[in-house]
Amino acid sequence: MKAEPGEVEESSVQEVPIGASGDVVKARQxxxxxxxxxxxxxxxQTKLVTAASELARNTLTYGGGGSMRGSLVRRNVKEGVRVQFSDQGPGIPDLDLALTDGWSSGRGMGLGLSGAKRLVDEFDLDSEVGKGTVITVIKWAR
Structure with missing residues (x-):
């Protein structure tokens, strides 16, 4: 199916369940x-893999596990990779605070979400307390 101009087409979908630390390695690979x-x-590549590693670790540590869905994407003439992490954990009560450099929930260095956001071209964070979190990132080829 051909996407409309400006829409994202995807291919080569990879799905990885994240339920143990070994799954973080599988997601990164x-x-x-x-x-x-x-x-x-x-x-x-290194920037995207680093961001994905951090987000996969967060999915496991803070979300209690979940999944990663990665794919090749194309928007008009641009090509890249989209990676989505989702969990059904406790959610993030204050998104602005969670994206603040140096802020930590007490279990990390406070570089996770803000650092991952800086490493990618597009970053979307959707979280609802009591329902979970979905983070989608895209890195475009130059």
């Missing part, structure tokens, strides 16, 4: 493969 397929530069 799946994202690296997608980044290579999208022909991201080595620097951009």
């Amino acid at each position: 799946a994202v690296r493969v997608l980044a290579q397929q999208a022909r991201l530069s080595l620097v951009d």
